[in-house]
Amino acid sequence: xxxxxxxxxxxxxxxxxxxxxxxxxxxxxxxxxxxxxxxxxxxxxxxxxxxxxxxxxxxxxxxxxxxxxxxxxxxxxxxxxxxxxxxxxxxxxxxxxxxxxxxxxxxxxxxxxxxxxxxxxxxxxxxxxxxxxxxxxxxxxxxxxxxxxxxxxxxxxxxxxxxxxxxxxxxxxxxxxxxxxxxxxxxxxxxxxxxxxxxxxxxxxxxxxxxxxxxxxxxxxxxxxxxxxxxxxxxxxxxxxxxxxxxxxxxxxxxxxxxxxxxxxxxxxxxxxxxxxxxxxxxxxxxxxxxxxxxxxxxxxxxxxxxxxxxxxxxxxxxxxxxxxxxxxxxxxxxxxxxxxxxxxxxxxxxxxxxxxxxxxxxxxxxxxxxxxxxxxxxxxxxxxxxxxxxxxxxxxxxxxxxxxxxxxxxxxxxxxxxxxxxxxxxxxxxxxxxxxxxxxxxxxxxxxxxxxxxxxxxxxxxxxxxxxxxxxxxxxxxxxxxxxxxxxxxxxxxxxxxxxxxxxxxxxxxxxxxxxxxxxxxxxxxxxxxxxxxxxxxxxxxxxxxxxxxxxxxxxxxxxxxxxxxxxxxxxxxxxxxxxxxxxxxxxxxxxxxxxxxxxxxxxxxxxxxxxxxxxxxxxxxxxxxxxxxxxxxxxxxxxxxxxxxxxxxxxxxxxxxxxxxxxxxxxxxxxxxxxxxxxxxxxxxxxxxxxxxxxxxxxxxxxxxxxxxxxxxxxxxxxxxxxxxxxxxxxxxxxxxxxxxxxxxxxxxxxxxxxxxxxxxxxxxxxxxxxxxxxxxxxxxxxxxxxxxxxxxxxxxxxxxxxxxxxxxxxxxxxxxxxxxxxxxxxxxxxxxxxxxxxxxxxxxxxxxxxxxxxxxxx
Numbered sequence: 086x087x088x089x090x091x092x093x094x095x096x097x098x099x100x101x102x103x104x105x106x107x108x109x110x111x112x113x114x115x116x117x118x119x120x121x122x123x124x125x126x127x128x129x130x131x132x133x134x135x136x137x138x139x140x141x142x143x144x145x146x147x148x149x150x151x152x153x154x155x156x157x158x159x160x161x162x163x164x165x166x167x168x169x170x171x172x173x174x175x176x177x178x179x180x181x182x183x184x185x186x187x188x189x190x191x192x193x194x195x196x197x198x199x200x201x202x203x204x205x206x207x208x209x210x211x212x213x214x215x216x217x218x219x220x221x222x223x224x225x226x227x228x229x230x231x232x233x234x235x236x237x238x239x240x241x242x243x244x245x246x247x248x249x250x251x252x253x254x255x256x257x258x259x260x261x262x263x264x265x266x267x268x269x270x271x272x273x274x275x276x277x278x279x280x281x282x283x284x285x286x287x288x289x290x291x292x293x294x295x296x297x298x299x300x301x302x303x304x305x306x307x308x309x310x311x312x313x314x315x316x317x318x319x320x321x322x323x324x325x326x327x328x329x330x331x332x333x334x335x336x337x338x339x340x341x342x343x344x345x346x347x348x349x350x351x352x353x354x355x356x357x358x359x360x361x362x363x364x365x366x367x368x369x370x371x372x373x374x375x376x377x378x379x380x381x382x383x384x385x386x387x388x389x390x391x392x393x394x395x396x397x398x399x400x401x402x403x404x405x406x407x408x409x410x411x412x413x414x415x416x417x418x419x420x421x422x423x424x425x426x427x428x429x430x431x432x433x434x435x436x437x438x439x440x441x442x443x444x445x446x447x448x449x450x451x452x453x454x455x456x457x458x459x460x461x462x463x464x465x466x467x468x469x470x471x472x473x474x475x476x477x478x479x480x481x482x483x484x485x486x487x488x489x490x491x492x493x494x495x496x497x498x499x500x501x502x503x504x505x506x507x508x509x510x511x512x513x514x515x516x517x518x519x520x521x522x523x524x525x526x527x528x529x530x531x532x533x534x535x536x537x538x539x540x541x542x543x544x545x546x547x548x549x550x551x552x553x554x555x556x557x558x559x560x561x562x563x564x565x566x567x568x569x570x571x572x573x574x575x576x577x578x579x580x581x582x583x584x585x586x587x588x589x590x591x592x593x594x595x596x597x598x599x600x601x602x603x604x605x606x607x608x609x610x611x612x613x614x615x616x617x618x619x620x621x622x623x624x625x626x627x628x629x630x631x632x633x634x635x636x637x638x639x640x641x642x643x644x645x646x647x648x649x650x651x652x653x654x655x656x657x658x659x660x661x662x663x664x665x666x667x668x669x670x671x672x673x674x675x676x677x678x679x680x681x682x683x684x685x686x687x688x689x690x691x692x693x694x695x696x697x698x699x700x701x702x703x704x705x706x707x708x709x710x711x712x713x714x715x716x717x718x719x720x721x722x723x724x725x726x727x728x729x730x731x732x733x734x735x736x737x738x739x740x741x742x743x744x745x746x747x748x749x750x751x752x753x754x755x756x757x758x759x760x761x762x763x764x765x766x767x768x769x770x771x772x773x774x775x776x777x778x779x780x781x782x783x784x785x786x787x788x789x790x791x792x793x794x795x796x797x798x799x800x801x802x803x804x805x806x807x808x809x810x811x812x813x814x815x816x817x818x819x820x821x822x823x824x825x826x827x828x829x830x831x832x833x834x835x836x837x838x839x840x841x842x843x844x845x846x847x848x849x850x851x852x853x854x855x856x857x858x859x860x861x862x863x864x865x866x867x868x869x870x871x872x873x874x875x876x877x878x879x880x881x882x883x884x885x886x887x888x889x890x891x892x893x894x895x896x897x898x899x900x901x902x903x904x905x906x907x908x909x910x911x912x913x914x915x916x917x918x919x920x921x922x923x924x925x926x927x928x929x930x931x932x933x934x935x936x937x938x939x940x941x942x943x944x945x946x
Contacts, residue, residue, distance in 0.1 A: 118130040186212055206230075245258050283415060296330075296400070297329075297404045326397065345358045363583045393576050436458060460499075462505060475508055479499065480503060500523075502523045580917070585903055597895050605622055608942055617862070622880070628830040629827055648739065648758075653751065666693045714749075724750050726748070736758055741792065743762055743796035744760035766870065783802075784818075815838065819841045823845070832848075833848075849862055852869050880944065
């Protein structure tokens with residue numbers, strides 16, 4: 086081993102040639118370990134991918150204070166006997182490194198190998214000296230872990246992005262160089278507020294309120310209530326105001342100054358540029374005026390000869406801006422509720438069956454493709470896969486929205502996070518991690534929430550010149566007031582300039598589009614509509630033509646027994662049992678449709694002997710004492726079965742409805758007609774009617790034959806039909822419609838629909854279809870029913886209307902507020918705005934935008 090990766094390379098080795106997992110403390114054989122990592126030139130071995138990921142994210146967190154990166158917990162050096170080694174604090178995340186740890190309740194030393202009492206919390210195991218200590222810990226873990234517990238490390242390589250500028254991406258946390266906002270993980274997590282960001286901002290805000298209120302009372306008391314303190318209390322009050330306001334501005338406003346400074350280095354001025362400039366100027370001027378009043382000329386003095394200070398204005402502005410940031414962050418957390426609800430559907434563990442038949446509960450992250458898992462009654466299915474053994478009913482309402490459970494038997498697919506109800510199942514994992522249906526849904530919603538709509542680009546273009554323009558207006562306001570304003574001119578000029586800078590902060594402008602997109606994406610997800618990007622939300626409202634595929638979109642996508650026509654007087658149950666006996670050995674889709682129908686109706690299973698399969702004609706066999714044949718007219722002629730005129734006419738009628746017709750002959754006589762068809766989905770007729778009512782033209786493109794296509798079109802009232810078309814033909818047809826000036830949406834579910842989905846103005850994929858179709862589309866309908874398009878279009882229209890309202894709020898506040906702050910009404914009405922009122926107006930604009938966007942959560946779809 087040469088000391089690499091082992092807990093102790095020398096005298097206190099766990100076993101010859103073994104290593105210790107530095108995360109959980111388990112003994113690992115380097116010769117067979119699959120998870121290996123190198124840090125500072127040394128090799129470490131891990132028991133699982135989960136431990137390796139934790140170590141890679143923060144190696145220092147799993148190395149003791151005295152440990153050097155040269156190897157194991159003793160730095161690769163031999164431990165000086167057991168006693169010397171045991172002095173290390175090896176309680177790494179609650180695990181013992183083969184030695185003692187501390188009971189978190191009483192502090193006693195406990196040996197994990199012999200301790201009887203244990204408890205898991207936050208993914209870590211803690212050990213206790215007694216049952217009483219364990220009970221106290223379980224009742225309130227936070228009381229014994231304390232605020233100082235390190236947060237779980239972020240997985241290595243986590244990508245962070247800006248909620249307002251999704252094109253900004255980097256590895257690890259930071260701040261957006263455009264708007265200065267804190268970056269968030271690209272993929273959402275169940276962590277309620279991203280490591281306590283919301284809680285920290287809440288605490289900071291309330292501290293600012295506590296400090297600002299007395300500052301405001303001291304400053305405004307003489308003006309509002311006539312309070313005039315005698316000496317020396319007036320000096321004490323003045324110093325209290327200066328000190329409290331300085332804490333508010335320099336501590337509470339520190340994030341704003343940092344973001345404002347960052348905006349200057351790439352020259353991307355934003356709302357924090359104006360905030361930092363306005364509050365900084367107000368505080369710096371006040372500090373100099375308070376400490377060195379004698380250096381100011383007469384133009385800065387009031388009638389009593391004093392230089393006015395604006396500590397309270399700077400403090401109130403910082404507090405109000407922090408209030409706006411707090412409300413915005415809380416709103417973003419609330420808009421992510423739909424994602425958190427989806428993430429919370431997945432179970433935390435899975436029961437894995439090993440090759441030797443033993444079973445163990447493992448973390449969901451450790452499940453691999455091919456693992457055999459057991460799902461007990463009442464448990465959630467851990468990952469996507471297929472049933473190997475057992476039968477049960479599974480509640481798939483989280484995926485389909487349908488309350489009725491679905492019967493699952495060997496060979497049936499299972500979707501992760503669905504609920505097994507009444508029977509035990511054994512399954513094989515096929516898709517894990519980010520490949521599961523649930524993970525893909527979460528990823529689609531997260532991507533849509535952070536994408537930028539075309540309307541957002543308008544707001545960004547305005548903001549690019551808005552900030553420099555506001556600075557120019559502030560300078561002009563200062564100059565005009567300084568030249569022609571009332572006495573003290575310079576003081577009034579400073580107030581006007583600061584007020585302009587504060588009221589014009591473009592935070593509402595920046596929020597106008599993203600906050601509506603985030604709310605709409607979450608609302609759509611709750612109703613089975615997933616938007617891939619913000620552009621899809623905006624584009625969908627304007628479509629006038631809907632192009633649809635037939636199979637899987639209008640129809641169920643698989644053959645089913647549509648009708649059994651009795652001709653010879655025998656009971657339906659016997660005829661269906663005979664047909665099923667003939668078709669049961671076959672895997673042909675038409676044969677499976679008949680077998681499924683028979684099984685579904687519970688008809689008895691009959692045995693077939695002397696079975697013959699006649700290519701291109703059908704099948705024949707002896708069943709239950711009768712000679713039966715099932716196939717086409719040619720087979721009937723060979724079997725001596727006569728097809729009468731009435732039967733032939735009925736068969737042709739069924740074919741005209743898009744069905745495939747098979748003749749059933751029993752003992753030389755025609756006994757029945759079996760029509761197998763891809764049935765129209767039950768909800769399709771109502772959906773087509775609703776789309777027509779919404780003013781959409783419906784065009785069907787299908788690779789199926791013209792007879793079947795026309796039959797479906799007649800039933801549903803489709804406006805235009807194109808049959809026997811290839812995938813390239815579908816794309817060409819969509820392009821032709823676009824060239825005519827139509828705004829086209831394409832709905833499909835198969836690989837053959839992918840080119841047309843990509844060619845349309847907006848592609849809509851059925852959630853029950855292929856991954857390729859969903860990748861090519863901008864909208865996915867989770868339940869795969871066309872009626873969701875009506876809801877999606879209504880949501881799109883409401884969202885764009887909401888964005889327009891938000892932009893109006895943002896622009897009207899600035900259009901009215903900036904001239905007022907500059908003092909244009911003063912010559913006629915004597916109206917001016919103080920920096921405090923300007924800050925309040927700026928915050929109200931943000932509150933108006935956020936409140937208006939949250940109305941989308943109550944939209945009836």
